[in-house]
């Protein structure tokens with residue numbers, strides 16, 4: 001169907017002041033690149049991407065060029081590149097992370113100099129469910145066939161906003177390479193039907209958009225409201241270093257829906273040396289896209305500290321008020337990964353406060369520091385300084401801390417033999433850590449004693465007592481963070497997770513009795529999944 005929208009091709013310089021990019025109040029909102037993989041957009045199907053995979057077009061990072069790099073199909077290219085001599089044309093169907101309407105496109109042929117796609121067009125389809133390639137799905141041309149010079153951005157603004165689509169089809173005439181495909185527009189918000197449901201009012205999928213940013217030197221303010229928690233610091237908002245006394249950076253968001261803001265979540269994941277010393281949150285009500293200069297701002301969260309690589313929750317003031325915009329300030333500068341503003345839309349029923357953040361998994365426990373007292377029901381901590389009986393030893397050159405742990409052999413008929421071994425443990429790369437199984441040694445205690453070269457952040461001990469059904473009693477599940485100066489001894493029959501070393505490879509000397517009969521030496525069971533967050537590590 002060809003009812004393409006009239007368009008204007010603009011230069012790269014004009015882009016920064018065009019409606020596609022500018023977040024000044026003169027133009028419409030700064031548009032978001034709905035084709036970005038950062039929004040969850042993916043390639044559904046492509047006719048051919050022999051030289052380079054189509055999904056690379058969706059990478060939010062700019063394309064790069066590595067002329068010296070070759071792969072088995074030819075030159076390595078950063079983008080989509082189909083093979084030569086297509087008698088008709090290639091196409092690529094992408095499923096948008098969020099349905100949206102469009103203001104323009106950038107079909108970027110950077111670094112494709114003799115193998116670029118000479119021409120392209122863009123179509124859209126609205127197919128929230130089912131197969132977008134089914135015969136009854138209607139595809140509408142949004143951008144007609146346009147010429148693509150090599151090695152440059154090709155930016156097209158539409159004379160009017162397109163309809164709302166869930167999928168785009170990029171047609172590549174007849175074949176060749178496209179480095180990046182940007183589809184600038186606005187998310188078509190999908191908010192829960194139940195107005196009393198707690199929602200993240202600033203989330204991009206709910207229509208949240210940045211409308212003013214003081215500085216986004218290293219990463220755009222929009223990144224704060226993207227899905228997920230990103231992969232690294234590049235997925236967050238980050239400013240330049242300020243050198244002015246009393247300075248602070250900020251982002252003003254227009255909420256996806258006006259409402260009561262009840263709790264703020266600030267995620268500083270991967271911001272380990274540049275997280276904000278403090279944050280401040282304000283709200284206002286304005287019918288304008290960008291609040292007026294004299295807008296009245298209410299302080300929802302007074303300047304409050306954050307920290308490295310973590311998630312911080314702040315209950316807000318003025319929960320009775322309805323806001324249309326929120327302003328998050330970072331003092332003095334820096335950056336963080338995500339901002340969530342949990343609230344109730346105007347007209348909805350405000351729940352009992354404070355709320356429990358919906359981002360905290362229901363099956364979450366937090367690891368606590370390992371101490372003899374806290375661990376007593378499960379076994380003993382092997383460390384100096386806590387024994388009841390200490391004597392001088394080694395001609396006065398040492399102290400002997402007596403009987404810090406009970407080494408127990410309950411094997412019947414003397415079947416168990418004491419063994420010492422070493423566990424060389426690689427650190428977990430999964431934090432928060434999900435417990436899915438536990439093990440026990442029915443007849444023997446088991447001691448783990450770290451032997452580190454001081455490169456250890458310690459380890460995680462997850463334990464549970466035995467239940468009446470002879471399975472782990474999950475109500476007694478606890479998680480402890482042990483330092484590299486603490487050993488741990490599991491009492492016979494105490495359920496525990498296999499060793500979880502943190503951050504560095506760690507060797508453990510292990511003392512246990514074994515009979516050589518597997519069922520008597522160790523039992524392992526699957527458990528309901530429990531998420532363990534470890535303070536100071538990547539946490540929810």
Ligand SMILES: NC(=O)N[C@@H](O)C(=O)O
Nearest residue numbers: 051073074075076077115
């Ligand atoms: N990527 C790549 O090698 N492309 C060229 O070989 C070509 O366009 O055929």
